[in-house]
Amino acid sequence: xxxxxxxxxxxxxxxxxxxxxxxxxxxxxxxxxxxxxxxxxxxxxxxxxxxxxxxxxxxxxxxxxxxxxxxxxxxxxxxxxxxxxxxxxxxxxxxxxxxxxxxxxxxxxxxxxxxxxxxxxxxxxxxxxxxxxxxxxxxxxxxxxxxxxxxxxxxxxxxxxxxxxxxxxxxxxxxxxxxxxxxxxxxxxxxxxxxxxxxxxxxxxxxxxxxxxxxxxxxxxxxxxxxxxxxxxxx
Amino acid sequence: xxxxxxxxxxxxxxxxxxxxxxxxxxxxxxxxxxxxxxxxxxxxxxxxxxxxxxxxxxxxxxxxxxxxxxxxxxxxxxxxxxxxxxxxxxxxxxxxxxxxxxxxxxxxxxxxxxxxxxxxxxxxxxxxxxxxxxxxxxxxxxxxxxxxxxxxxxxxxxxxxxxxxxxxxxxxxxxxxxxxxxxxxxxxxxxxxxxxxxxxxxxxxxxxxxxxxxxxxxxxxxxxxxxxxxxxxxx
DNA sequence: TAGTGGTCTAGACCACGGG
DNA sequence: CCGTGGTCTAGACCACTAG
Numbered sequence: 144x145x146x147x148x149x150x151x152x153x154x155x156x157x158x159x160x161x162x163x164x165x166x167x168x169x170x171x172x173x174x175x176x177x178x179x180x181x182x183x184x185x186x187x188x189x190x191x192x193x194x195x196x197x198x199x200x201x202x203x204x205x206x207x208x209x210x211x212x213x214x215x216x217x218x219x220x221x222x223x224x225x226x227x228x229x230x231x232x233x234x235x236x237x238x239x240x241x242x243x244x245x246x247x248x249x250x251x252x253x254x255x256x257x258x259x260x261x262x263x264x265x266x267x268x269x270x271x272x273x274x275x276x277x278x279x280x281x282x283x284x285x286x287x288x289x290x291x292x293x294x295x296x297x298x299x300x301x302x303x304x305x306x307x308x309x310x311x312x313x314x315x316x317x318x319x320x321x322x323x324x325x326x327x328x329x330x331x332x333x334x335x336x337x338x339x340x341x342x343x344x345x346x347x348x349x350x351x352x353x354x355x356x357x358x359x360x361x362x363x364x365x366x367x368x369x370x371x372x373x374x375x376x377x378x
Numbered sequence: 379x380x381x382x383x384x385x386x387x388x389x390x391x392x393x394x395x396x397x398x399x400x401x402x403x404x405x406x407x408x409x410x411x412x413x414x415x416x417x418x419x420x421x422x423x424x425x426x427x428x429x430x431x432x433x434x435x436x437x438x439x440x441x442x443x444x445x446x447x448x449x450x451x452x453x454x455x456x457x458x459x460x461x462x463x464x465x466x467x468x469x470x471x472x473x474x475x476x477x478x479x480x481x482x483x484x485x486x487x488x489x490x491x492x493x494x495x496x497x498x499x500x501x502x503x504x505x506x507x508x509x510x511x512x513x514x515x516x517x518x519x520x521x522x523x524x525x526x527x528x529x530x531x532x533x534x535x536x537x538x539x540x541x542x543x544x545x546x547x548x549x550x551x552x553x554x555x556x557x558x559x560x561x562x563x564x565x566x567x568x569x570x571x572x573x574x575x576x577x578x579x580x581x582x583x584x585x586x587x588x589x590x591x592x593x594x595x596x597x598x599x600x601x602x603x604x605x606x607x608x609x610x611x612x613x
Numbered sequence: 614t615a616g617t618g619g620t621c622t623a624g625a626c627c628a629c630g631g632g
Numbered sequence: 633c634c635g636t637g638g639t640c641t642a643g644a645c646c647a648c649t650a651g
Contacts, residue, residue, distance in 0.1 A: 204649035339574025439630035
């Protein structure tokens with residue numbers, strides 16, 4: 144565990160413990176430096192991490208403040224590459240199919256840059272409180288994800304990749320649009336043909352810069368809403 | 379202009395000038411330090427900025443590489459708080475109405491934390507290549523945005539606020555969902571009642587942590603698609 | 614004008630990737 | 633093993649906020 148992550152965790156805990164709310168002030172940087180016995184740069188890194196996650200913001204000449212989202216109940220983060228966490232409760236997963244392909248269909252193939260295009264095609268329906276909210280169609284290169292079983296697919300693929308395979312997801316590209324559902328997809332999502340849906344096309348990159356996963360997510364418009372907290376801080 | 383911004387600009391220019399493509403390698407950090415005559419920390423800050431903008435990525439023990447989005451033609455960034463830039467061309471704006479209110483409607487009012495709730499309500503229809511792609515309904519607190527004219531609203535509100543009013547937009551919360559359009563909104567977007575739309579509810583914060591703008595954007599599903607590039611780098 | 618965050622330096626040492 | 637990025641330190645000085 145890196146020092147700045149530890150410091151970030153401690154600050155997060157302190158916010159929770161002291162029940163600090165949006166706009167409440169944190170100790171000044173110098174105090175954090177003394178309290179945690181680290182250098183200013185390390186505290187700044189920790190604060191950068193927290194700022195990126197939407198937990199705090201800094202005002203030059205004034206202080207560090209808690210930035211708490213008004214109310215995220217039921218909203219899910221579109222943007223962190225960490226799967227679904229926290230705000231969406233009672234998630235269950237129905238594995239529809241796991242196929243092994245010599246190469247993915249064109250819509251996914253065009254993004255991969257490896258020669259060896261053998262891949263898994265995984266289709267899942269994910270539910271929250273028994274209501275379907277997203278239909279997933281994912282293509283994983285076997286080169287990076289050599290094995291997927293139904294049991295694995297039942298859980299978090301992110302967790303499996305990072306912990307089970309010890310591969311790191313470093314960044315992602317997302318393409319999003321809205322369209323009308325066709326009957327087949329609509330049925331799976333318990334909607335009707337012509338109903339609206341948000342489509343998210345995700346490209347996930349390994350630590351080496353190669354795409355290992357191309358996914359297409361179709362969200363049920365009635366059971367999914369999203370949030371994002373952005374900040375212009377770098378450090 | 380800060381040093382790390384200058385360094386970031388120079389690196390960006392070098393990528394362009396040398397026609398570097400996705401996966402191409404940049405000089406190592408030590409060389410960038412020497413070339414620009416700054417410290418390692420400054421180069422790291424510049425690279426953090428570029429990483430955040432999706433321009434580069436680093437691989438420990440290997441190097442710094444160009445991260446170029448495959449093809450962003452026609453896609454717009456949902457996430458930068460900088461208005462619409464670059465990828466969407468030929469933008470025109472039709473100002474529908476500018477009203478002065480003693481307080482905003484409840485859906486916007488609930489987010490503001492100031493006592494003085496006098497505000498402008500600005501409605502605009504934005505088009506790309508003469509096709510409507512988003513209907514905007516924005517509430518600006520007069521305390522922070524004391525004046526809006528039709529001429530101003532015709533241009534970029536972001537530019538007006540940052541350059542004209544010299545106020546800084548520091549961060550934002552976004553809430554997003556998909557719904558079916560009602561007839562009135564559909565007409566403005568040249569769609570039909572019941573057609574799908576992406577709704578984005580934006581909260582924009584000033585440098586002092588106060589919300590000054592609450593906006594509701596309704597996107598035409600046929601004329602708008604979005605992208606986001608994320609990375610887990612902090613610095 | 615005091616207090617607080619922002620930028621920058623110079624350099625030490627760690628950790629990972631790839632030949 | 634070497635080259636490269638990652639983390640961390642200690643401290644100087646700048647820039648902004650607010651009373």
